[in-house]
Amino acid sequence: MRIGFFGTPDFAVPSLKMLAGEGYTVAGVFCQPDRKSGRGHHVSFSPVKETALGLGLPVFQFEKIKSPEAVQQIKDLNLDLMVTAAYGQILSKEVLDAPKLGCINVHASLLPKYRGAAPIQWVIINGETSTGITTMFTDVGLDTGDMLLKRAVPIGKDETGGELYERLAILGADVLKDTLEAMESGTLTRTPQKEEDASYYPMLHKEMAKLDFGQTSRQLVDRVRALCPIMRCYASLNGEEIKLISLKISETATEGKPGEVLAADPKQGLIIKTGDGAVEAVQIQYPGGKAMDAKASLLGKPIAAGDCFE
RNA sequence: CGCGGGGUAGAGCAGUUUGGCAGCUCGUCGGGCUCAUAACCCGGAGGUCAAGGGUUCAAAUCCCUUCCCCGCAA
Numbered sequence: 482m483r484i485g486f487f488g489t490p491d492f493a494v495p496s497l498k499m500l501a502g503e504g505y506t507v508a509g510v511f512c513q514p515d516r517k518s519g520r521g522h523h524v525s526f527s528p529v530k531e532t533a534l535g536l537g538l539p540v541f542q543f544e545k546i547k548s549p550e551a552v553q554q555i556k557d558l559n560l561d562l563m564v565t566a567a568y569g570q571i572l573s574k575e576v577l578d579a580p581k582l583g584c585i586n587v588h589a590s591l592l593p594k595y596r597g598a599a600p601i602q603w604v605i606i607n608g609e610t611s612t613g614i615t616t617m618f619t620d621v622g623l624d625t626g627d628m629l630l631k632r633a634v635p636i637g638k639d640e641t642g643g644e645l646y647e648r649l650a651i652l653g654a655d656v657l658k659d660t661l662e663a664m665e666s667g668t669l670t671r672t673p674q675k676e677e678d679a680s681y682y683p684m685l686h687k688e689m690a691k692l693d694f695g696q697t698s699r700q701l702v703d704r705v706r707a708l709c710p711i712m713r714c715y716a717s718l719n720g721e722e723i724k725l726i727s728l729k730i731s732e733t734a735t736e737g738k739p740g741e742v743l744a745a746d747p748k749q750g751l752i753i754k755t756g757d758g759a760v761e762a763v764q765i766q767y768p769g770g771k772a773m774d775a776k777a778s779l780l781g782k783p784i785a786a787g788d789c790f791e
Numbered sequence: 792c793g794c795g796g797g798g799u800a801g802a803g804c805a806g807u808u809u810g811g812c813a814g815c816u817c818g819u820c821g822g823g824c825u826c827a828u829a830a831c832c833c834g835g836a837g838g839u840c841a842a843g844g845g846u847u848c849a850a851a852u853c854c855c856u857u858c859c860c861c862g863c864a865a
């Protein structure tokens with residue numbers, strides 16, 4: 482079976498490795514073009530590209546996968562099946578119709594819930610206790626195609642978005658493997674998504690990392706761990722933007738307005754009033770500095786109780 | 792050559808503008824106080840001020856070079 486693989490970030494790597502490892506013919510690997518990134522603006526390869534090169538697979542990087550050249554390239558590969566996993570571009574009907582058997586997508590949520598580009602972070606932000614992987618036939622809508630296999634996993638109480646991401650990437654490869662085996666043995670069934678149960682969540686935006694201390698302690702803690710480590714949540718204190726790397730719910734019951742510093746000393750730590758209680762900022766990071774324990778930071782850079790995060 | 796911040800005792804920081812004894816909080820070690828303590832008091836140890844070069848009577852501080860860390864942007 483000739484497979485075309487479409488993916489770009491770390492999430493797609495286990496799936497690609499599985500395909501190669503299970504003996505499927507990966508006729509081409511498509512990923513986003515190389516971008517200048519990081520400090521110094523050096524060009525770096527995406528994880529999928531690195532992996533494909535390591536496996537000796539041909540790599541294709543189109544600025545627009547809908548372009549005539551890209552479509553022609555896909556057709557020329559004479560594919561039986563396309564597999565997508567966090568590719569990063571919307572596929573057109575023309576592309577989806579190219580392979581004989583269609584296109585299978587690996588999505589990191591229990592569809593039809595959490596359609597969209599960042600389901601892993603959103604489930605944590607919303608305080609869900611479980612999520613999973615759904616494989617599906619891709620259609621022209623956004624994560625709306627018929628579902629194939631689904632597998633659920635519990636979300637750890639303190640699990641970060643990064644940790645869940647890693648687990649789901651591996652689970653995704655596993656479910657994809659089962660999906661392909663079922664397809665080959667003819668036991669695969671497709672289940673339409675119930676639109677009335679569907680939910681969609683957008684891509685992550687910068688401003689999502691700004692903390693609103695009017696939220697509950699639980700919401701704040703969930704947001705910080707959900708966005709960790711791809712975005713560091715922050716709030717302003719006395720004109721400085723301080724990143725709050727990790728929070729935990731504090732039992733300190735005290736009066737105050739949301740965002741107010743209830744305590745800030747090396748013994749108690751940095752305690753901040755929230756909408757319904759208080760949180761302790763366990764790890765913080767000042768502009769230009771490294772992430773560090775809040776208690777250690779307070780030894781050198783004191784914060785006055787009564788100051789207020791905004 | 793994308794823009795910017797930083798490197799000072801085990802940890803966190805001040806000192807650099809204007810060159811002039813290496814400082815602060817905490818930890819650590821010893822002693823004291825106390826029914827007791829994470830509290831309080833007294834004392835000690837711990838530094839190649841990231842590295843190299845230059846200027847100077849004198850450099851953490853000014854100039855040049857290198858290394859490393861961080862944020863933004865992408």
